[in-house]
Amino acid sequence: DADVTQTPRNRITKTGKRIMLECSQTKGHDRMYWYRQDPGLGLRLIYYSFDVKDINKGEISDGYSVSRQAQAKFSLSLESAIPNQTALYFCATSDSVGTDTQYFGPGTRLTVL
């Protein structure tokens, strides 16, 4: 969905490096999420934020941190990347008012060597 953008789309990094994945949305939604997708494991929630001052850990938050800089921006950081963090990362948004639909960005493919 073009309303949710992620940068970069692809990233190759080395073990131990700190990296940041960025997500921006123009949908005006207050809720934002970071997921990780691995083959055979589906989509797993890393962090979620229901507004700028509200940040919550998901099921696999270890090794990750997030920052909600504004309602429209939600960044995911890997403090010290390790190879098992190689995955496809998705940002998603939803609106606290109205439907429960989550809108996903196009994903960032991260490879940690």
Place this chain on the structure above:
Amino acid sequence: GENVEQHPSTLSVQEGDSAVIKCTYSDSASNYFPWYKQELGKGPQLIIDIRSNVGEKKDQRIAVTLNKTAKHFSLHITETQPEDSAVYFCAASSGGYQKVTFGIGTKLQVIP
């Protein structure tokens, strides 16, 4: 927490045939069950959803059924077309904070 199991993990059908994907959930408090379609190189996109107060919902060639007693729900795609080839995720959530638990996904291949 919620646990969602999805099967099969892969499914191949001939064009024009029907495809069925099944999911079960563990939390009886779950009341919202969306299905997402992920095409190659893209993020998942909602295709249909159902709430616990209904047993079936239909939208053209796709339908979803829900059995609350058995805690399972299914996606049915009729008259499959090559463009239906994708990965499909079921999901379940409860409460007002929309924390959604996804299944592992089903890779559907429609053979022309």
